[in-house]
Amino acid sequence: MRDLRTVIAFTIKDMAKRKSFIVSTLIILILIVIGFNIPNIIGAFTGDGENLGEEKILIVDSTNLFEGTLQTLNQMDLGYTFQIANNDVSFDDIKTRIEDKDINKAIIVEQKDDGTYKLRYIVENMTQVTSAPENLVNAINAVYTNLQISKLGLTQEQIASLTPNFEFTIEQTEEQEVSGNLGVIMLLSIVLFYAIYFCAYQVSSSITTEKTSKIMETLVTSTSPRTIVLGKTIGIGIVGLIQICVIVATALISAKVFLEPEVLDAVLDMSKFTPYLAVITIVYFILGYFAYALLYALTGSTVSKPEDIQSANTPVAILAVIGFYLSYFTMMNPTSELNQFAAIFPISSPFCMPFRIMMGVASNSEIVLSIIVLIVTILVIAKVAIKIYSNAILNYGTKMTFKDIVKVYRDKNN
Helix, strand or coil: CHHHHHHHHHHHHHHHCCHHHHHHHHHHHHHHHHHHCHHHHHHHHHCCHHHCCCEEEEEECCCCCCCCHHHHHHHCCCCEEEEEECCCCCHHHHHHHHHCCCCCEEEEEEECCCCCEEEEEECCCCCCCCCCCHHHHHHHHHHHHHHHHHHCCCCHHHHHHHCCCCCCCCCCCCCCCCCCCHHHHHHHHHHHHHHHHHHHHHHHHHHHHHHCCHHHHHHHHHCCHHHHHHHHHHHHHHHHHHHHHHHHHHHHHHHHHHCCHHHHHHHCCCCCCCHHHHHHHHHHHHHHHHHHHHHHHHHHHCCCCHHHHHHHHHHHHHHHHHHHHHHHHHCCCCCCHHHHHHHHCCCCHHHHHHHHHHCCCCCHHHHHHHHHHHHHHHHHHHHHHHHHHHHHCCCCCCCCCHHHHHHHHHHHHC
């Protein structure tokens, strides 16, 4: 146990002081802060940072077609601030006001020769839009319709009957209820996948690099191969978990500080993320990391040169991608049998099960079975990896093939 703690401590110190680790972490944190600051940065350059997302639209109704009712548009919460002009405003004046950022867009109401009307939608550049926003068109049509209805002398009950307010509800035919923001769930799934994958990948790189250095000779003579494999796996996992926690904390703090509350609620609806789910997610991160880290420890043991790492790790990388996409795409139909399979299958369960729980479709028996299967898989992989590592640790020759690995494992058992 003491040797294990020594290897863990050595690995943590070695990982934490690597320039590549420090620089990559700092770059990620800086990109996160900048990413959440993009609205403020855009606002600083456009000079409209205080009202970002609320465009100012000038509506020129010199013919008084709407008879002063256009002011009601400002009460419809369309995401725009409307300025109404009932006098003639030339195109050049509108152009100047758009260039000076006094307004963002304009609408000119014009009467055609045949007595009909057209609305000219004026923007700074045609690349910004292909047509007038549908919600804006519908709102203007509604204002005009209400104006004409009011001229008919109808009672309030008759007017209400023309525009009924239907209440829509969503129901499903499947008995199992599903809830949660699918976009947030998929985003968190991607974060969890990359956290597990890149942390696990470091194990292979570390083992292969140290096989070619004098560090490995010291480790082999002072402790057992099992202690080395487990110690390095745990040590890198601890560093990776701390890194992920720092990244997630930075993202949450940046979102809270730099985003408006309504934008934050729309983009990151975390109402389903409970303390229980947080614990489950950490558990699956740890178990998923161990499964893939031990696989990478196995592949790292089979090569004797750092430049061979990538080719040796390709099968594990393919396995990880298959597991991720199996869980990712089945989330669109979380009550399907394939999603249930992905939540139990060990290569995909770390990316799938936490979010089945978030959607409320995972039973306690499924969670227990998934964890048991994952733990058994980890023990099997650990046994194979340690045996192969024990035989391959002093192999400074060519890269071991799959046939060599099977032969070594069988010989060791005999």
